[in-house]
Amino acid sequence: MSVELPLLARGKVREIYDASTPAAPDRLLLVASDRISAYDHVLPTPIPDKGRVLTQLSVWWFEQLTPVLESFGASHHLISATDVPDDVAGRAMLVRRLEMLPVECVARGYLSGSGTKEYARTGSIRDVALPAGLVEGSRLPAPVFTPSTKAEVGEHDEAIDFAAVVSAVGAGRAEELRELTLALYSRGAEIAEAAGIVLADTKFEFGLDGDELVLADEVLTPDSSRFWPASSWSPGAAQPSYDKQYVRDWLTNESGWDRTSTPPELPDDVVAATRERYVTAYEQLTGRSFA
Numbered sequence: 001m002s003v004e005l006p007l008l009a010r011g012k013v014r015e016i017y018d019a020s021t022p023a024a025p026d027r028l029l030l031v032a033s034d035r036i037s038a039y040d041h042v043l044p045t046p047i048p049d050k051g052r053v054l055t056q057l058s059v060w061w062f063e064q065l066t067p068v069l070e071s072f073g074a075s076h077h078l079i080s081a082t083d084v085p086d087d088v089a090g091r092a093m094l095v096r097r098l099e100m101l102p103v104e105c106v107a108r109g110y111l112s113g114s115g116t117k118e119y120a121r122t123g124s125i126r127d128v129a130l131p132a133g134l135v136e137g138s139r140l141p142a143p144v145f146t147p148s149t150k151a152e153v154g155e156h157d158e159a160i161d162f163a164a165v166v167s168a169v170g171a172g173r174a175e176e177l178r179e180l181t182l183a184l185y186s187r188g189a190e191i192a193e194a195a196g197i198v199l200a201d202t203k204f205e206f207g208l209d210g211d212e213l214v215l216a217d218e219v220l221t222p223d224s225s226r227f228w229p230a231s232s233w234s235p236g237a238a239q240p241s242y243d244k245q246y247v248r249d250w251l252t253n254e255s256g257w258d259r260t261s262t263p264p265e266l267p268d269d270v271v272a273a274t275r276e277r278y279v280t281a282y283e284q285l286t287g288r289s290f291a
């Protein structure tokens with residue numbers, strides 16, 4: 001695959017290109033690959049159609065979340081998911097180039113990962129006190145805004161408190177980010193719940209177009225969120241990942257990989273089962289068949 005545009009950044013599983021032209025400046029092309037990462041490693045075996053499924057899921061979420069965005073006087077950055085180069089058809093989004101805000105806007109509806117560790121230490125998550133007795137996988141009394149800084153490629157994002165967000169973007173904008181993040185998460189969680197998926201947490205990125213707040217990046221995908229099958233939700237232990245559990249289980253229980261060396265190729269059955277999870281998530285959420 002060669003997108004004949006200047007490459008601006010390469011993430012673990014995505015690339016971003018400059019798609020500006022004199023007639024249409026300030027445009028980017030966000031391209032999703034079929035690469036999958038696990039345990040902080042990009043695996044050597046691609047998952048066929050992962051890039052297309054997650055791109056089409058973002059496109060669908062932008063449609064679903066537009067009323068929430070508009071209620072805040074905000075918008076999203078998607079221009080087109082069809083007006084893209086042929087060799088990335090279906091897995092690229094033409095978007096508005098924004099002035100990105102330096103905050104990863106994370107909303108958590110359930111206790112998991114770093115949130116569980118923070119709660120075990122402090123009885124709270126950031127400045128939100130939580131009731132006693134919560135365990136890994138517990139649903140929180142209300143979704144919590146847990147911002148972080150944007151780490152350099154390959155580094156982990158760093159948790160920050162609300163005061164740090166205020167310092168970075170100002171008090172009014174910080175409050176707007178928190179409220180919009182929580183509203184978008186709540187709407188997403190409501191839609192996902194109806195499809196049998198627990199949206200445990202998610203990460204949004206926002207930018208500015210002039211003074212307008214704009215939802216950017218990918219949205220509510222299994223790469224930017226924790227998706228759990230609702231049918232197996234059982235607080236008290238790590239919840240199975242909707243999309244990556246086959247990969248994690250094989251890497252942990254079958255492959256003999258030590259998690260430090262280069263990860264091994266995935267067997268065909270794990271690849272096929274993982275592809276099916278992505279397609280099923282898309283079809284369950286959207287009610288559309290994945291072509």
Ligand SMILES: C[C@H](c1ccccc1)n1cc(-c2ncnc(N)c2C#N)cn1
Nearest residue numbers: 009011014015016077096097098216217
């Ligand atoms: C984190 C993400 C990224 C994606 C793919 C590969 C590496 C990084 N990224 C998004 C922008 C960005 N910048 C300006 N305007 C925008 N509309 C966007 C978006 N989306 C910059 N980086």
